[in-house]
Amino acid sequence: KSATYDQxxxxxxxxxxxxxxxxxxxxxxxxxxxxxxxxxxSSIFDAKAGISLNNNFVKLVSWYDNEWG
Known part of the structure; x- marks a missing residue:
């Protein structure tokens, strides 16, 4: 299913x-x-770091502190 980056x-x-x-x-x-x-x-989604080339190809960026816990 296709979706926009905003969706x-x-x-x-x-x-x-x-x-x-x-x-x-x-x-x-x-x-x-x-x-x-x-x-x-466990995950911090970075909305400004991702990109969408089209509604079927999206790069998402999420962070975490690997030294915490």
């Missing part, structure tokens, strides 16, 4: 605020890896 972001944001709250985080801030030191989420 994908909306679905991820909904999940981060719903069933996956506390596990998945969503950000539209401009971040770098050091911004996430000590963040206890």
């Amino acid at each position: 994908i972001k909306a679905a991820i944001k909904e999940a981060a605020n719903g069933d996956l709250k506390g596990i998945l985080s969503y950000t539209e801030d401009e971040i770098v890896s050091t911004d996430l030191i000590g963040d206890n989420h």
Whole structure:
């Protein structure tokens, strides 16, 4: 099923605020890896870092602190 990048972001944001709250985080801030030191989420979706070449080819970027836990 094809989807726009905005549709994908909306679905991820909904999940981060719903069933996956506390596990998945969503950000539209401009971040770098050091911004996430000590963040206890399993995944922080970076909405500004992804790209969509078309509605069937999308690159998503998500961060995590591999030294936390």
